[in-house]
Amino acid sequence: MTKLENNIKPLENLPKCQTGIRGLDEITDGGLPKGRPTLVCGSAGCGKTLLAMEFLVRGAAQYNEPGVFVSFEESSEELVQNVASLGFDLNDLAAQKKMYLDHIRVERSEIEETGEYDLEGLFIRLNHAIDSIGAKRVVLDTIESLYSGLANEGILRAELRRLFRWLKEKGVTAIITGEKGEKMLTRHGLEEYVSDCVILLDNRVEGQITTRRLRIVKYRGSAHGTNEYPFLIDEYGISVLPITSIGLKHDVSNERISSGIPRLDTMLGGEGYYRGSSILISGTAGTGKTSIAATFADATCSRGEKCLYFAFEESASQIMRNMRSIGVDLEPWMKQGLLDIYAVRPTIYGLEMHLVKMYKLVNEFKPKVVIMDPVTNLISIGSETEVKSMLSRLIDFLKASQITALFTNLSHAGGALEQTEFGISSLMDTWLLLRDIEIGGERNRGLYILKSRGMAHSNQIREFLLTGRGIDLIDVYSGPAGVLTGSARYAQEAQDRASELIRKEEIEHRKRELDRRSKALEAQITALRSDLKDAQEEVDKLLQQDKTEEKVLTEDRAEMMRRRKADV
Amino acid sequence: MNIATAQEAKKSEKPDTWELRLYVAGTTPKSLAAFSNLKKLCEEHLAGKYKIEVVDLLKNPQLARGDQILAIPTLVRKLPQPLKKIIGDLSNTERVLVGLDLRPAKG
Known part of the structure; x- marks a missing residue:
């Protein structure tokens, strides 16, 4: 070199x-x-x-x-x-x-x-x-x-x-x-x-x-x-725009940034994503990819950092409306200029042009986080190799600028989940998988971390809930009855809670019983102690009496001898 | 069509004076040749009703723009209309005459 x-x-x-x-x-x-x-x-x-x-x-x-x-x-x-x-x-x-x-x-x-x-x-x-x-x-x-x-x-x-x-x-x-x-x-x-x-x-x-x-x-x-x-x-x-693969020379950061979901941060070694890493969220339709992306955008803006959101499926206002329903309000960030949603159909121009446009927007807006939702839509305008080459160049460019990139990937139902459309998973540092778990006639969302380079991460499946206050991750029920989610989990948990209650009551009862018994024993011990004390006093008294009697006896004997004028 | 325009040109040439302008760049052999060729030709065909103006672009470079001059030497027929341009040292008399509409093009 x-x-x-x-x-x-x-x-x-x-x-x-x-x-x-x-x-x-x-x-x-x-x-x-x-x-x-x-x-x-x-x-x-x-x-x-x-x-x-x-x-x-x-x-x-x-x-x-x-x-x-x-x-x-x-x-x-x-x-x-x-x-x-x-x-x-x-x-x-x-x-x-x-x-x-x-x-x-x-x-x-x-x-x-x-x-x-x-x-x-x-x-x-x-x-x-x-x-x-x-x-x-x-x-x-x-x-x-x-x-x-x-x-x-x-x-x-x-x-x-x-x-x-x-x-x-x-x-x-x-x-x-x-x-x-x-x-x-x-x-x-x-x-x-x-x-x-x-x-x-x-x-x-x-x-x-x-x-x-x-x-x-x-x-x-x-x-x-x-x-x-x-x-x-x-x-x-x-x-x-000279966009080429600049090689793997970029510096890495040890700084961690929150995903916006506390529980997910915990799963990611307790601190969240690495700054400047690339994150892939894949899942079938309706598993909440956009919600995770939007939550991340929200968290980024809350830190006062800029976020650039490329939406290939929904318009900016649609994303904002939808995200409001899960308690994520992106509008203030837009107004403050911390968030920019760039919504465009992939077919509007070629892959290279997309890359050029993104490159240009990133250079102009200077975001700390870039989100592409969903990256899969680009496949409609290029072949697999082209998309992969384009994405690897984009990721290299973003990494070199220490920009954290989050991509969502729509996997098709029926296909292997652990497989992205164009093998981009190898380019990613962190890969979250969202999947449907169908139990007891209902679909629930499960989330787990497929990989996360350079951090100790949880291997647990979490149930992923979309609530009016944002995303919540809770432990799935895993017990003798297997892995349960949703209402099944609720039912199982209620049952568990009931048996727990009974068990607790039983323990309480036995505890009381034991208490009572120990108290009785203690009372007995006290009684015995006082008996012992009495007995000892008795003995003392007897000894004293004995001493006194002996003294008297000795004195008497001396008196007698004096009286007899014994010649001792 | 060609014949018609040629006839019209012939009609109009009679009352008009011929205003010719020769663009040169300094006194090069080509310029000198062009001027003498032009002079000879005018004397033969347009005696008494022509006017030649010689423009030296080395002295007045800004004038090249007006008549869109590229080649040197260039002869411009300002009058009669329409404007005609003949480039070269005017050594080929036949073609100059055709170019000036003094003789219909052959064929």
Whole structure:
């Protein structure tokens, strides 16, 4: 890796001219080659003129580089009108002398060719235009129109070669557009002359859905992205989004965030999901996937973090109404700008476009959490591999930005539950499975954690309840009668409670009995103790008596002896 | 159709003066050749009713825009209408005459 970077370094010395077009500067590693012409080719309607125009407008507005736009097709008025919808005010830029529009019209019917000529007139016009505003950027759109206006191709070829050389000498960064040819990149082989940088634009239709793509065919002397990159044309102009699998280099976070369901957090090692991880919730229809997603969104916003919700099935207002019924009110978050629900049918555009759009929205909104509900709907617009590739790129992108992503996955009843539609489970860090448990003529929801990388998680099935106060997880009944949920669980639990009561009463009763008996025994002990005490006193008394008697006896004997005057 | 327009052009050419403008860029051999070819041709076909203006774009580059000049040399027939352009050194007299509507195109 370091070796590669070392190799690239000297190439970065090639001076670059920033286009200012979002994303294009990244994939060209800094912009177009400065002071050289770049060829932008593609079929009709693929956005060549717009790309060229944005290059000039951004140059004039952001980099203080005035530009000349020479149009061979549209008149200046048409151009002004066409790009006004993108917020580019060409008249204003022209008034500030930052932009010079010139329309060169070549009508073959008006022109008769006799003998030798050259295109010095074009050079003079261009030179005049460049010098009059001190232009640094030039666009020639589409110079190949000259081929239809002038009959002598030999002269034209020689003159175009001279033109590109002249542009280089002039030191302007130029974009030359060319219509895509059948076998060549351009109809008249312009790529022969413009060899520094060639960008190919493409607008393909697959399954009635079009996707615009951009590819850098070559870029002499510079590292560049070689893939086809999808791009968007929206109200702000072009955005090219370099979305590739950036590899598994992202940093991971040890921070944990709550799922919004306390009991689920407990199941997930007590703390909830990892920040920046990807979470998959799969289940059959009506198992509460959206509710878990919305609860997570609610929890995210409660922490004051932003959440971006992509809804592929329901409109924003429908989600909000439905979630209110389980006590999750998302509306205040919407109003505070913490939550954005982006509801769109998957079929509105192609997969790549979805990715581009998501990428763009994520970059603009900068959420901490992204929810896609349900990700399965994307399968309707792409093949399995395409969807998987798109999702892995999306997940990589989100992970790299430390954004937690929650996806819901609708599994079809009858199919294996532990199987996602397109094998995306391997991309996920945490996988919750919601399933129906049918017992005793009713359906109940069960939830369990199929996997959760990097944390000790519960292996228990929990019964999943949707209440007016949100989601509640409770233990399923597992006892001698098996695993029970719903009313069966209630019944079993009631029965358990009753027998528990009886048992408790019995114990209480026996406890009282024992109490009584021990009290009786204690009373007996007290009585015996006092008896013992009495007996001891008796003995003491007897001893005392005995002592006294003996003393008296001794005294008496002494008296007697004294009286007898015994000779002791 | 062609014949009709040609006849109309012929009708209109009589009262009008011919206003011709030759765009050049400095005094290159091609420019000089074009001017002398034009002069000769006008003397032959339009004696007394033509006016030639030579515009040097090196001196007045801004004028190239007005008449949509790309090639040098370019001869522009301002009058009579419609506007006609002939590019090249005007060495092919036949084609110049056709281009100026002084002779109907052959075939």
